[in-house]
Amino acid sequence: MKRYRQLVTVGIVAILLFASCATGGSRRVEHRPIQLMGGPNAMVISVDAEREAQLLEAVLGDMGSLADRISRVSIAMTPHSDAYPISLEDAQLWAVIEGDFPRFLVNSALIYVPGFKRQEASDGRTYFTQKDGNLSVRAVGNNSLIVTTGDYEEAYRSYRSRDPLIDEEIATLMESSSIALWAEEPKTFFELGLELPQEIFLQADSVLFLLDHDEADQYWVDAYITMKGAKEANTLSQMVRSGYVARLRREKQTVNIAALREMFLLDDLQVIIRQMELQDQELAQLKESLVGIL
Template sequence: MVRFFKVASSLFLVVIVLSSCVSTAEKGRPYYDFQAMGEEGIIVVTVDAQKEQDLVAGAFSGLEEFARRSRRISLSLKPVSDAYPLETGNLSAFGVVDGDYPKFLINTGMMYAKEFERKSNADGLTWFAQKEGTLSLYTPKNDKFLFTNTSYEESYAAFEAKNRLIDDQTAMQMAHASIAVYSLHPETFFDLGLGLPETVIKQAKVMLLLVNQNEAGAYTLDAFITMDTTKLASTLSQMVRSGYIARLKREKIPYKIADLMQMFLIEDDRVTIKHMELGEEQMQALRQSLTGML
């Protein structure tokens, strides 16, 4: 996806800098914008912007104040093709940036952005569309910035409906992670260097990946993958474990078989991977993929 913030005018940034609004937390049952994105075949990505400041700063290069004010970035990614691995430059996408973004000032500033024109429909919905491009964006309420390279009307409807397509327990796990990726019946997926072939990805029912940074500064992966059959779950576990051991041997990192047995678990058709340390190459590939979508 186009790095959309590059096309906004300098006035957009000035408006943000002048703001001093402070957002407040919603009361009651927690709801996360990415919960409405969990449709079948969609890849949902959410990033804790406070934990991943370097990643967010890289994605919003040149808009440091915007990046600093962000709290969470959530993306709904619909692959245009089922090519594996996921082609990050060929996606239908919409996203929500949650942060300290006052509606009035942001939208007023966008009125002066030469690259955009104001649009509206018969229902009174308003947004800004790129004059030469597919990007549409708007701040429909304080602290919420929406963008899409498809239909803004459809994206806004999904945002406003607040459907909990991702259940609350899973959403809470995703919200607590630095980076979380979820997909229901994926047709393709990221290549995280785990050695997963296309056939395995296409036979997964649900994929949930949670990436966190530990106290030592290393990134670890917790994964919960439900396959079509118990046999496929066993095959997946063996493939990931073998690939992980091969990397440890290649990098001359000592390991214990007992620890690996606790790291890779199978329960019927579900594979659980706990605290698997990701190599620098794997994290670099993930960062490049995420940055390239913005």
């Protein structure tokens, strides 16, 4: 998804050139942007830009210092394929990039960005699309950019919606994590070391993965997987626990039964995994995917 990466860079460069500081103003949207994303078979990814500064710098390359203007990137992606693990090459994206973005100055600056052309929405508002691509962008309010590879007006309607797709509790959990992944009625998902077959995700009502790390950059994941039935939840609970034990034994690590009871929990239809360490290979694959999206 290099096209998306290019758009982030273009938008931030325009801001840097034409805006010396943020202006005042408040968002007219009642709900936080992340709450307005999602829906069946859509995945929502949210990245805390401050806590994942290295990830943003990898996206921006030589202009990594521009990441200082970004506070959060939230992306809704709908895969066109059910390939598992998720295929990022064939998905529709729309995103909200939050940060220090004065609306008037950014939209004025985008007029002069090579490779983009000015468009007029049905409500008369201006947005910008690639001349030789399918990316569209516009600054909204004084702290957000809307970006999409699909229909701009559809993305804007979602952004302005009064009907949240993610409730307050889940949104708060996502925004309190370094990286958050959410999917409702998924058909595919990322592979994060749980070695789960695709069938598990097809039986899930929702999936929430929350990634955090310590000062030594050791990452762990908390997962909340809500299944459609009690039988499916019980099967998944046994599967993830057995899979983790098998992994420990392959790595010749001690299996602590008491610790496993605290790590893997079953609460009615919800399987909960707490602070499971991510292996370097799994983390590298996930970050590579995120860089590709951004």
